[in-house]
Amino acid sequence: VKSKAVLDVLAELGPSTAKTISERTGEPVSSTYRLLDNLAAVGWVERGINRGEYRLGIDCVRIGGQIESRLDIQQIARRTFRVHRGQFGIWGLFVRRRLRTVCIETRT
Known part of the structure; x- marks a missing residue:
């Protein structure tokens, strides 16, 4: 549920800082960093271009594209x-x- 909330924020806002994600999800910043690290480890999230930002990872985008192409x-x-x-x-x-x-x- 927490991971989905993080992904939803990134999908809605685009590249965001851990602080912004934390505020939107209601999770402490330290927990948000852990969630982001775990999601990055599996390819769902990656570091953004700007320092301190995170964005949806290529695996997340790839899966979304596969679903969209089948719909x-x-x-x-x-x-x-x-x-x-x-x-x-x-x-x-x-x-x-x-x-x-x-x-x-x-x-x-």
Whole structure:
């Protein structure tokens, strides 16, 4: 649970210091350093470019990419919209990432 909280903070904020992670997770800074060291040992976290920062490790990013490549969001959306066929005139599948939105597909 604690490790997941650290990973969630790094995913949300990007590269962060142990102090910032500690404040966000509610864990003492000393415990946060231990968690970061353990996560770094298995490749889930690595030291950031700036001194004292940590970021998601390459293993974490690689696994996320594998999961994303297997997820066919268009197919999932099509199934949902087929159930509601005729109830919508035009529909679109948009993916929002922070302040940007990308249109994946539109149908009439």
